[in-house]
Amino acid sequence: MKTILVKATSKDINEDDMLLAGKIIKEGGLVAFPTETVYGLGGDALNSQSSKKIYAAKGRPSDNPLIVHISKWESMDLISRDIPKEAKILADAFWPGPLTMIVKKSDAVPTETTGGLDTVAIRMPDHPVALKFIESAGGYIAAPSANTSGKPSPTLASHVVDDMDGIIDMIIDGGEVGIGVESTIVDLTEGRPTILRPGYITEEMLERVLGPVDTDKTILDNNSGAKPKAPGMKYRHYAPKGDMMIIEGSQEEVVKAINDNVKASKEKGAKTGVLCTDETFDLIEADVKKSVGKREDEHEIARRLYRILREFDDENVTAIYSESFSSEGFGQAVMNRLMKAAGFNIRKL
Numbered sequence: 001m002k003t004i005l006v007k008a009t010s011k012d013i014n015e016d017d018m019l020l021a022g023k024i025i026k027e028g029g030l031v032a033f034p035t036e037t038v039y040g041l042g043g044d045a046l047n048s049q050s051s052k053k054i055y056a057a058k059g060r061p062s063d064n065p066l067i068v069h070i071s072k073w074e075s076m077d078l079i080s081r082d083i084p085k086e087a088k089i090l091a092d093a094f095w096p097g098p099l100t101m102i103v104k105k106s107d108a109v110p111t112e113t114t115g116g117l118d119t120v121a122i123r124m125p126d127h128p129v130a131l132k133f134i135e136s137a138g139g140y141i142a143a144p145s146a147n148t149s150g151k152p153s154p155t156l157a158s159h160v161v162d163d164m165d166g167i168i169d170m171i172i173d174g175g176e177v178g179i180g181v182e183s184t185i186v187d188l189t190e191g192r193p194t195i196l197r198p199g200y201i202t203e204e205m206l207e208r209v210l211g212p213v214d215t216d217k218t219i220l221d222n223n224s225g226a227k228p229k230a231p232g233m234k235y236r237h238y239a240p241k242g243d244m245m246i247i248e249g250s251q252e253e254v255v256k257a258i259n260d261n262v263k264a265s266k267e268k269g270a271k272t273g274v275l276c277t278d279e280t281f282d283l284i285e286a287d288v289k290k291s292v293g294k295r296e297d298e299h300e301i302a303r304r305l306y307r308i309l310r311e312f313d314d315e316n317v318t319a320i321y322s323e324s325f326s327s328e329g330f331g332q333a334v335m336n337r338l339m340k341a342a343g344f345n346i347r348k349l
Contacts, residue, residue: 022136034174040143048110065115096126180303248324249349273317
């Protein structure tokens with residue numbers, strides 16, 4: 001298959017390209033597209049065969065639910081039933097935006113899209129290209145991140161090309177994404193709203209409009225073998241090819257432990273890489289070291305995280321060590337992705 005590559009930005013959306021992308025979706029094909037979080041791999045959410053194609057293209061387990069992307073609130077009526085009042089409150093506060101809500105699905109949504117569940121994850125992205133594409137495709141796009149399953153999610157179209165060229169029908173290049181980690185996921189189907197995946201929309205932000213919100217206890221711990229209710233809950237995700245360890249402690253302790261581990265890994269023949277911050281960059285010794293920015297700038301850390309993990313792969317790094325970050329606020333999303341990337345391999349000093 002020859003993959004079509006087109007460019008589209010908020011200031012330059014080619015109508016013919018969007019019509020072609022929509023036509024591909026309606027005919028059962030797959031299109032990668034930019035959102036404000038990461039690039040998505042889109043198919044027709046109401047077509048079971050399209051969802052099967054998404055799983056096949058990614059090499060993704062079929063019990064890992066897909067998120068349905070919509071472009072207007074009214075689209076909820078077709079794909080969900082018993083819409084809770086909290087859903088409208090959240091939509092008014094955060095849509096379009098990086099928030100996914102889980103509600104009871106309608107019969108219009110095939111179980112292939114929801115990973116066999118009777119619930120459906122829905123979001124409205126805050127990206128003009130994504131919204132235009134969704135409208136052109138009929139209004140309902142099932143989309144996980146546009147990467148090979150398990151690898152770091154794509155924040156540039158070039159990442160999608162690396163993983164999906166020749167496998168999917170089209171890639172829409174919208175430049176670098178703005179946020180860099182996937183949307184917050186909130187379950188609205190069982191009592192108190194519960195965060196199943198942290199993201200840009202934090203617990204504090206949700207509680208300002210909803211009141212008390214729970215957080216799933218597995219966010220920063222190893223997950224159980226239970227059937228995942230939301231993307232990213234069960235399987236190893238966001239992972240580079242090299243073995244990865246997170247080291248947590250004071251800056252002095254972390255720098256010493258990283259350098260000691262780097263030395264030991266080099267003696268075993270490994271090519272070493274370190275994910276650090278501006279504050280520690282000059283103190284780290286490794287074959288490859290990359291800063292995610294200033295420690296206090298969690299948004300910049302999130303934007304750079306997946307790109308750096310992919311760069312370690314490009315440079316054939318086999319042993320990776322990373323600093324730990326705050327598990328509060330938006331930092332919780334960063335740590336969730338890091339823990340998943342490292343397979344929950346963390347050393348606390």
